[in-house]
Amino acid sequence: MNIHIPRGTEDLLPEQTKTWQIIEDTLKQLSERYHYHEIRTPMFERTELFQRGVGDTTDIVQKEMYTFTDRGGRSLTLRPEGTASVARSYVQNKMHGNPEQPTKLYYLGPMFRYERPQQGRTRQFTQFGIEAIGSADPAIDAEVIAFAMDCYQDLGLKSLKLVLNSLGDHESREAHRQALVDHFKPHEDELCSDCQMRLEQNPLRLLDCKVDQDHPSMQNAPSILDYLNDYSQQYFIDVKKHLDAMGIDYVVDDALVRGLDYYTHTAFEIMSEADGFGSITTLSGGGRYNGLIQDIGGPEISGIGFALSIERLIMALEAEGISLDSEDELDCYVITMGDEAKFAGSKLVYQLRKAGFIVDQDYLDKKMKAQFKAADRYQASYAIVIGESEIEQGVANIKRLEDGEQKTIAIDDVKAQIEQGL
RNA sequence: GCGGCCGUGGCGAAGUGGUUAACGCACCGGAUUGUGGUUCCGGCACGCGUGGGUUCGAUCCCCACCGGUCGCCCCA
Numbered sequence: 348m349n350i351h352i353p354r355g356t357e358d359l360l361p362e363q364t365k366t367w368q369i370i371e372d373t374l375k376q377l378s379e380r381y382h383y384h385e386i387r388t389p390m391f392e393r394t395e396l397f398q399r400g401v402g403d404t405t406d407i408v409q410k411e412m413y414t415f416t417d418r419g420g421r422s423l424t425l426r427p428e429g430t431a432s433v434a435r436s437y438v439q440n441k442m443h444g445n446p447e448q449p450t451k452l453y454y455l456g457p458m459f460r461y462e463r464p465q466q467g468r469t470r471q472f473t474q475f476g477i478e479a480i481g482s483a484d485p486a487i488d489a490e491v492i493a494f495a496m497d498c499y500q501d502l503g504l505k506s507l508k509l510v511l512n513s514l515g516d517h518e519s520r521e522a523h524r525q526a527l528v529d530h531f532k533p534h535e536d537e538l539c540s541d542c543q544m545r546l547e548q549n550p551l552r553l554l555d556c557k558v559d560q561d562h563p564s565m566q567n568a569p570s571i572l573d574y575l576n577d578y579s580q581q582y583f584i585d586v587k588k589h590l591d592a593m594g595i596d597y598v599v600d601d602a603l604v605r606g607l608d609y610y611t612h613t614a615f616e617i618m619s620e621a622d623g624f625g626s627i628t629t630l631s632g633g634g635r636y637n638g639l640i641q642d643i644g645g646p647e648i649s650g651i652g653f654a655l656s657i658e659r660l661i662m663a664l665e666a667e668g669i670s671l672d673s674e675d676e677l678d679c680y681v682i683t684m685g686d687e688a689k690f691a692g693s694k695l696v697y698q699l700r701k702a703g704f705i706v707d708q709d710y711l712d713k714k715m716k717a718q719f720k721a722a723d724r725y726q727a728s729y730a731i732v733i734g735e736s737e738i739e740q741g742v743a744n745i746k747r748l749e750d751g752e753q754k755t756i757a758i759d760d761v762k763a764q765i766e767q768g769l
Numbered sequence: 770g771c772g773g774c775c776g777u778g779g780c781g782a783a784g785u786g787g788u789u790a791a792c793g794c795a796c797c798g799g800a801u802u803g804u805g806g807u808u809c810c811g812g813c814a815c816g817c818g819u820g821g822g823u824u825c826g827a828u829c830c831c832c833a834c835c836g837g838u839c840g841c842c843c844c845a
Contacts, residue, residue, distance in 0.1 A: 354837095406844080410770075462770095462843075463771090465840090630845075632845065684803055717797085717798095717805095718805090719804055719805035724806090732803080751804095
């Protein structure tokens with residue numbers, strides 16, 4: 348083994364890309380139905396975009412970014428997520444000026460995070476996501492959540508759990524933050540070192556600490572839901588009412604905290620409950636970001652979005668035993684014997700392909716028996732045999748492999764014969 | 770970034786400090802000089818992740834590195 352694939356990356360081989368194509372097609376069709384349009388942004392951005400957009404205190408920015416300096420001395424970063432780039436493009440292209448509002452966008456592509464790889468977590472992974480920018484209507488929060496659920500349901504997944512929370516607006520968050528600090532400060536010495544740091548930087552994260560989850564102070568920790576101001580509370584109620592109206596089930600979990608700084612109000616995650624899923628059960632996540640556009644220099648416009656990992660989606664499909672593979676079947680396999688016949692074979696294969704059939708032939712100089720085996724393995728409907736004697740008579744043998752039925756006809760009539768069956 | 774487990778042919782998988790590294794699938798050839806899917810026979814690792822070390826001798830023991838996997842952190 349000479350040069351190995353970089354750690355945490357993977358090749359997708361033909362037997363897998365088929366599945367990917369089906370998933371991508373499904374997601375794109377879904378996007379059209381929900382009236383979202385594709386946006387493609389660069390795979391790398393100025394590093395400041397993520398520092399400001401994703402948040403300096405987040406793990407992503409602090410220890411997971413692929414950052415490098417280009418030859419012009421600029422600090423660039425391979426995108427670790429999609430929202431910051433979309434928001435940047437929204438601002439740069441002044442999309443808030445477009446007549447169609449809100450702006451509804453989707454994207455699909457690789458993201459990069461420097462992490463210790465394990466199943467469901469690679470250093471390059473693929474996200475599909477949507478962003479609806481320019482509306483602060485609870486109805487569109489529900490639309491985004493419904494869209495997220497449909498991504499899985501359209502592919503046949505059943506064991507799903509939608510977890511919902513509200514992080515409130517800025518005022519509510521601040522009140523809650525202060526309450527958290529007041530609550531945990533007396534116990535600071537008893538908490539793990541990570542939590543001691545969280546207390547300073549991001550007290551919200553204390554709530555989903557695994558180390559200290561049994562600590563008595565966790566039991567009666569202040570819940571964000573108790574600190575929502577009137578507006579935030581009503582917003583959350585309305586989102587739930589829209590979901591109820593659509594018949595979408597969810598569970599509210601006030602411990603659901605998202606890892607990116609820009610979230611406000613609605614936050615949600617979709618998890619797989621299928622057996623055989625390891626510790627990583629989160630399939631997708633999203634939420635509302637009412638300060639993000641402004642944070643990166645745009646107008647005061649709010650948005651909401653979500654992102655899912657195609658890799659984890661495929662894991663979920665496998666866990667539920669759903670296969671999207673379609674048969675890769677040939678219409679015809681052309682078998683030739685002898686040098687002259689090879690030329691006639693090339694001509695016939697070409698003509699049949701032009702006529703729209705899926706056709707192949709042997710390129711390894713195999714014996715006839717081996718050529719038949721190949722035709723069989725490729726599940727060809729017909730084998731067309733051309734040898735020296737057929738060349739002399741200008742004919743070809745067409746054999747229907749399913750039942751062995753065979754006919755000899757003029758080689759120029761093969762196309763017509765295949766078109767109407769035997 | 771931390772801890773546990775693991776790394777044998779295209780794939781799955783046995784195995785031992787010492788002549789030819791089981792077996793299954795796949796593949797190739799033959800039985801049947803031009804007709805497949807069955808059967809039978811035969812072939813298929815100068816090598817046991819990489820590099821060092823211990824040893825008379827290592828795939829098997831030790832170390833480092835690389836990679837995978839599980840858990841933690843965190844997340845999609």
